[in-house]
Amino acid sequence: MDKYARIRVLGEGSFGQVYLMREKRNGGHLVCVKDVPLSPFDKHDDSLNEAHLMQKLRHPNIIEYHESILSRNHRHFFIVMAYCSGGTTAYATTFLRPPGDLHVKLRAKRQAVSESTACLWFVQICLGLHCMHAQHIMHRDVKSHNIFLSHDGHLVLGDLGIARELHGQDFATTFVGTPSFMSPEVFQGGAYSYASDVWSLGCVLYEICTLKYPFVGLSTAMLVQRVCAGDYTPLDRTFSPDLRRLVADMLSIDPARRPTLRDILARPFLRPAFECYVADVIKCGSKSHSDVLRSQLAHLRLATVFSTVQEKLQAKQPPAHAALVILPPNPHVPTHAYKAEEDMLAWLEKERQRHLLLVLERIKQARNDHLHQLHLPPAHSISPPLVVPESTSPRVPTPDPEWRPPVQSNPP
Numbered sequence: 001m002d003k004y005a006r007i008r009v010l011g012e013g014s015f016g017q018v019y020l021m022r023e024k025r026n027g028g029h030l031v032c033v034k035d036v037p038l039s040p041f042d043k044h045d046d047s048l049n050e051a052h053l054m055q056k057l058r059h060p061n062i063i064e065y066h067e068s069i070l071s072r073n074h075r076h077f078f079i080v081m082a083y084c085s086g087g088t089t090a091y092a093t094t095f096l097r098p099p100g101d102l103h104v105k106l107r108a109k110r111q112a113v114s115e116s117t118a119c120l121w122f123v124q125i126c127l128g129l130h131c132m133h134a135q136h137i138m139h140r141d142v143k144s145h146n147i148f149l150s151h152d153g154h155l156v157l158g159d160l161g162i163a164r165e166l167h168g169q170d171f172a173t174t175f176v177g178t179p180s181f182m183s184p185e186v187f188q189g190g191a192y193s194y195a196s197d198v199w200s201l202g203c204v205l206y207e208i209c210t211l212k213y214p215f216v217g218l219s220t221a222m223l224v225q226r227v228c229a230g231d232y233t234p235l236d237r238t239f240s241p242d243l244r245r246l247v248a249d250m251l252s253i254d255p256a257r258r259p260t261l262r263d264i265l266a267r268p269f270l271r272p273a274f275e276c277y278v279a280d281v282i283k284c285g286s287k288s289h290s291d292v293l294r295s296q297l298a299h300l301r302l303a304t305v306f307s308t309v310q311e312k313l314q315a316k317q318p319p320a321h322a323a324l325v326i327l328p329p330n331p332h333v334p335t336h337a338y339k340a341e342e343d344m345l346a347w348l349e350k351e352r353q354r355h356l357l358l359v360l361e362r363i364k365q366a367r368n369d370h371l372h373q374l375h376l377p378p379a380h381s382i383s384p385p386l387v388v389p390e391s392t393s394p395r396v397p398t399p400d401p402e403w404r405p406p407v408q409s410n411p412p
Contacts (some may be wrong), residue, residue, distance in 0.1 A: 001069060001078060004033065008022065015161055022085060030083040050160045053137055059296075060281060060289040061128030063148065063158040071373035084156060084268060102147040102208075117241055119273035121155055123265070127277075128157040128260040130199060131296060133194050136166050142200035143181040144207055152284060154277075157258045164267055171400065179220060180213045184228045184253050195255035198264075202250025210242070211396050214251065228253070242269035262300055273306070278309045354397055 004021040007030075011018045022028050064082035070079070102121075104254045113121075125147060132139055139146075139157065146159040161176070177186060183199035185192040206214040214232040217223030226232070230253045235244045243380035246267065252258050265274070278297075282290050297306045 001033075001071070004031065008143050022333055030085070032081045032083045034081065036077040036079070050163070053083070053160050053163050053165065054079070056135060057131060057137070058127055058288075059131040059292055060154055060285060061156050062131060063125050064158045065303070081158070082150070084158070085151045102144040102149070102204075113245060115209070116273065119243070119270055120276060121208060123270055123273045124155040124206050125157065125201065125204065126265055126298065127293070128155075128259055128267065129197060130300070132157070132163070133197070133261060136386075138164050138166060138194060139197050139200075141177050141181075142204060143178050144204055145178070147204070154280075154285075165315055166285075179223055180215060182227065183255070184230075185255055186335075186395075187224050187228055192255070194260070195258045198247055198258045198261065199255075201348055202247055202258075205250065206232075206235070208248075211237060211312065239270065242267065249282050253394055265302065267387060274302075274305055275309050275312075278306055279313060282309060282313060297381040312356070354380060 003024055005024050007020045007022060009017055010020050011030065016034065016093075019029050019033045019035060021033050023031065029203045049242075051068040052245055054063070055063070066082065067081040068080065069078040070076075089126065124144075129142065131140060137160075139160065139161050141159065142157070146157065148156050148158050150156050177200070181200040181203045183192060183196040186196055203214050211236070215223060230251065232251065235247055237244075244261075246264065249257070249259050250264075264270075278293065281293050294306050297303050
């Protein structure tokens with residue numbers, strides 16, 4: 001970890017701690033480093049599996065993987081990822097708390113988001129999760145706590161600590177996840193597959209719309225009972241029938257009746273949000289992100305969405321549902337994409353100045369304390385030197401009266 005300088009702790013859990021760090025090279029970026037302590041008896045399967053899966057997944061809606069490092073003493077495993085600074089975009093309403101995960105931002109709001117914003121966020125989460133399912137990877141812990149807002153304002157899926165790669169018609173059987181987002185088949189101890197992620201995604205969509213969990217209970221047993229019975233309060237009629245139907249389908253008790261992510265993304269009422277997000281990626285995102293999104297839409301048989309948005313941008317026409325357009329006033333300078341980074345740099349500079357002043361004060365105080373502890377005796381007064389008048393006559397050497405000439409050993 002010699003390439004990175006630690007700044008502060010972002011969070012911690014049973015796995016270890018997550019740090020905010022900066023690359024030491026000139027112009028180095030902020031990164032998020034997950035520190036997983038290792039024991040001599042640990043096979044390191046979970047941490048190595050997470051790094052392996054993250055390395056395979058390259059998508060604008062999945063947290064970006066940089067590298068993984070094993071410490072010299074083999075006691076720590078570090079996973080270096082992109083730092084999701086939580087910057088807001090034009091389509092997102094102002095949040096009341098500092099950057100964090102989606103759960104923090106939803107809990108900080110005083111009112112629910114609009115349906116258009118909910119659809120725009122939901123489409124991005126769906127695309128990231130579909131990328132995982134297309135590569136036969138189950139997330140197994142989809143929740144608002146694991147969805148982050150990147151520096152460019154896009155939602156990204158993170159924390160693949162318990163994700164699992166499925167082969168063929170394999171099913172998972174391990175009891176893992178977060179209770180409020182776990183599907184009935186997981187609670188029942190049976191086999192489960194990608195439909196379990198769809199259930200969790202439905203819980204996230206419900207939370208975005210209502211700022212509440214769909215399933216709650218005074219105890220874990222009551223929560224399990226309500227989840228297995230599908231006992232939740234449906235969305236009220238302030239939302240469109242299409243959105244209410246989508247939530248009901250995703251929270252179906254029978255996994256076979258839940259729609260796949262391909263079916264969800266093909267629903268017509270999500271098309272405006274789809275076009276808006278694609279427009280933002282094309283206009284403000286990198287070329288690699290645009291290429292990945294184009295390839296994914298072709299796989300979903302939705303290539304017309306990408307081509308339609310491109311034609312509208314070339315003709316300088318906004319996509320449908322203008323309320324969702326998130327392009328900045330100057331398309332060449334996406335200021336919203338870097339505001340959070342600039343704020344963080346300003347905060348780091350202030351912290352550096354404050355730390356420097358604190359160090360100087362401590363040095364000064366330590367020096368004063370040391371001088372007081374020496375108990376030095378008072379210094380003696382020094383008399384002024386005598387002034388010797390200069391002589392104007394040339395100085396003649398005075399002969400020594402005791403001088404005698406040397407005696408010769410061999411007289412002539």
